[in-house]
Amino acid sequence: MIHLRVILIFVVLACSSQIAGQSTHKLLRKGDKAYKQERFEMAEENYRKAIDKKPTANGSFNLGNTIYNQDRYEEAAQHYQQSVNIIGDDQKRSEALYNLGNAQLKNQQMEEAIESYKQAARINSEDRDIRNNLYLAKKLLEQKQQQEQQEQQQEQNQQPQEDNSEQQQNPQQQQQEGESEQEQQQSSQSDIDNQGGESPVPEQTQELSREDAEKLLQVIENEERNVQEKLRKMSGNKKKPKKDW
Numbered sequence: 001m002i003h004l005r006v007i008l009i010f011v012v013l014a015c016s017s018q019i020a021g022q023s024t025h026k027l028l029r030k031g032d033k034a035y036k037q038e039r040f041e042m043a044e045e046n047y048r049k050a051i052d053k054k055p056t057a058n059g060s061f062n063l064g065n066t067i068y069n070q071d072r073y074e075e076a077a078q079h080y081q082q083s084v085n086i087i088g089d090d091q092k093r094s095e096a097l098y099n100l101g102n103a104q105l106k107n108q109q110m111e112e113a114i115e116s117y118k119q120a121a122r123i124n125s126e127d128r129d130i131r132n133n134l135y136l137a138k139k140l141l142e143q144k145q146q147q148e149q150q151e152q153q154q155e156q157n158q159q160p161q162e163d164n165s166e167q168q169q170n171p172q173q174q175q176q177e178g179e180s181e182q183e184q185q186q187s188s189q190s191d192i193d194n195q196g197g198e199s200p201v202p203e204q205t206q207e208l209s210r211e212d213a214e215k216l217l218q219v220i221e222n223e224e225r226n227v228q229e230k231l232r233k234m235s236g237n238k239k240k241p242k243k244d245w
Contacts, residue, residue, distance in 0.1 A: 031059075
């Protein structure tokens, strides 16, 4: 199921903290409040100011979340990676890697997403979201590779047809040898006018579209919701604790 892990700052600073640190903490709290209200632009502004004063793993992580929610996945991945690089706690590191994989998957970077999910799974192998998204990324990569193979096969099949077309043009060229120079110029000019500068065969691309990826994501999410509903019925009212920092 594709969703972000949220890490909000609800800690009290030590009395020995400097004023600059208190200002950074205040900005992070303001960013958290705006994020919970889904005012992502305001949250981004406060997180950026906090990071400018004092870079932290929490700040980079939450800044990545606000940018992710604005569909800027490549930029979000950069901030998640910064958070991963400086996080010391394993659980928080797995959550940052999970979000990093989500951003990469949304950005059609399947191989990178697979690696991020693998690293997260090595830390927390029991996390169902990580396992599901790792499976999904592998499936999307397989689909992309199959499409690339089909494109290569189509190019190989088209090559003999192009050779035959050139051979068929030879008799026509021989017949035109007897034409006068004026007729040849008129024929060339007519070809230029008719062509109009357009390619006779439009290029066709079969890259994995974002719509196809979203459909596959929806299938995985629907399947997981059904499983989770069954688990809830079996285990009563037991709820999974919220993963905030």
